[in-house]
Amino acid sequence: MNEDIKLANDLIKFIYDSPTSFHAVEQVKVILNTKGFKELHQSDKWEIKNNSKYYVTVNDSAIIAFVTGEGSAEQEGFKIIGAHTDSPSFSIKPDPEIVQNSYLKLNTEVYGGPILNTWLDRPLSLAGRVSLRSGNTMRPKTKLVNINKPLLIVPNLAIHLNPKVNGGIELNKQKDTLPIINLVNEKFESDNYLLKLVANKLNVSPYDILDFDLFLYPYEKGCILGAEEEFISSPRIDDLAMIHAGITALSTTIPTSGINVMACFDHEEIGSTTGQGADSPILDHILERIVMSLNKNKITLASKSREDYFRALANSFFISADMAHAIHPNMPEKHDPTNKPKINGGPVIKINANRKYITDSVSAAVYESICKDNSIPVQKFVNRSDMRGGSTLGPINVSHINLRSVDIGNPMLAMHSIRELAGVKDQMYIYKSFKAFYRL
Numbered sequence: 001m002n003e004d005i006k007l008a009n010d011l012i013k014f015i016y017d018s019p020t021s022f023h024a025v026e027q028v029k030v031i032l033n034t035k036g037f038k039e040l041h042q043s044d045k046w047e048i049k050n051n052s053k054y055y056v057t058v059n060d061s062a063i064i065a066f067v068t069g070e071g072s073a074e075q076e077g078f079k080i081i082g083a084h085t086d087s088p089s090f091s092i093k094p095d096p097e098i099v100q101n102s103y104l105k106l107n108t109e110v111y112g113g114p115i116l117n118t119w120l121d122r123p124l125s126l127a128g129r130v131s132l133r134s135g136n137t138m139r140p141k142t143k144l145v146n147i148n149k150p151l152l153i154v155p156n157l158a159i160h161l162n163p164k165v166n167g168g169i170e171l172n173k174q175k176d177t178l179p180i181i182n183l184v185n186e187k188f189e190s191d192n193y194l195l196k197l198v199a200n201k202l203n204v205s206p207y208d209i210l211d212f213d214l215f216l217y218p219y220e221k222g223c224i225l226g227a228e229e230e231f232i233s234s235p236r237i238d239d240l241a242m243i244h245a246g247i248t249a250l251s252t253t254i255p256t257s258g259i260n261v262m263a264c265f266d267h268e269e270i271g272s273t274t275g276q277g278a279d280s281p282i283l284d285h286i287l288e289r290i291v292m293s294l295n296k297n298k299i300t301l302a303s304k305s306r307e308d309y310f311r312a313l314a315n316s317f318f319i320s321a322d323m324a325h326a327i328h329p330n331m332p333e334k335h336d337p338t339n340k341p342k343i344n345g346g347p348v349i350k351i352n353a354n355r356k357y358i359t360d361s362v363s364a365a366v367y368e369s370i371c372k373d374n375s376i377p378v379q380k381f382v383n384r385s386d387m388r389g390g391s392t393l394g395p396i397n398v399s400h401i402n403l404r405s406v407d408i409g410n411p412m413l414a415m416h417s418i419r420e421l422a423g424v425k426d427q428m429y430i431y432k433s434f435k436a437f438y439r440l
């Protein structure tokens with residue numbers, strides 16, 4: 001099997017095993033543990049050494065991994081890649097059971113911005129995190145759960161009852177997108193149906209489940225697609241493709257100098273404003289603790305160590321890695337007239353005059369040079385001037401840490417569909433560019 005296909009299949013498996021941000025962090029830990037990374041806890045005292053590998057998780061759904069090299073942190077700085085673990089979905093509301101016309105349905109709330117109609121008629125399953133009684137009120141025990149079988153579906157309305165459906169219809173997020181999970185009779189008492197199902201899967205008593213973060217996900221696994229195996233068709237390519245490329249590069253590259261960091265944030269899809277999102281001080285705090293711990297034998301004054309931290313930041317670079325839009329085969333007019341990223345045309349540098357993307361000419365030049373010096377093709381994305389477009393981690397992150405930064409990502413189609421489409425070759429290109437960055 002060629003290397004590109006092997007990497008794409010690794011990604012498809014990684015995504016399949018990561019139905020939620022909690023599971024993505026768990027899978028990242030599996031990769032890091034096999035490569036000898038050591039887990040740090042935020043509440044412990046850190047003893048960080050040169051030429052060593054570590055990671056720290058935040059709220060089970062974000063993870064920051066790093067590898068220290070030779071040389072002083074303040075002179076060599078950090079090489080950081082950031083990406084996000086979450087994807088658009090539906091979260092299960094408390095007390096979710098609804099019995100109506102013999103159907104047992106679950107009440108859900110939309111998470112982020114999915115293309116709603118792509119969620120219809122798909123076998124769905126349920127996964128997430130459950131909080132359990134532990135004997136310590138302040139610290140419930142947490143467990144991840146994945147029901148991991150076709151369990152629910154949101155059926156379409158037949159075209160005969162909805163003749164205008166192909167003209168486009170608006171789905172109501174409260175009424176039209178609730179999944180069915182069972183057929184029951186009218187006397188059915190729902191009586192914690194879902195909790196019992198989850199408790200059964202976890203082998204615990206429903207009484208011990210205090211609360212949950214549960215999400216729907218499409219049950220079907222991704223695949224490689226196309227006459228020449230060009231494409232990756234899978235859920236959650238945005239942004240698990242960048243998490244996978246970044247973690248694979250970090251865990252297989254020995255830094256030449258400085259400190260390599262992979263920051264996997266949660267909650268990008270809902271604005272990043274949580275304790276484990278990019279709009280929080282987590283990366284700032286962890287980077288500062290790394291410098292303090294590395295330098296603690298060199299110096300005694302706390303104020304001086306802070307200066308070392310700021311010097312390290314001045315010598316650092318941040319790649320914000322989130323997927324980008326490839327030109328659409330049937331709607332090319334939706335794209336900029338001169339910048340048209342193509343699938344398998346290489347990583348895309350994202351540019352916006354109003355800084356919805358953090359890229360400027362200097363940071364674009366850095367990433368472009370990394371690609372060109374390593375024979376990796378590179379492309380540019382700019383929105384049509386009459387389209388608002390999206391934003392991502394880059395501008396949010398620099399509002400907390402002043403870092404030279406670039407926004408990049410691989411070209412893809414159908415972003416936020418239940419099944420997205422990206423390029424097999426692009427995954428290898430971006431992985432190679434991350435390795436080259438970490439080796440600088």
Ligand code: ZN
Pocket residue numbers: 084238239268322323
């Ligand atoms: Zn994204």
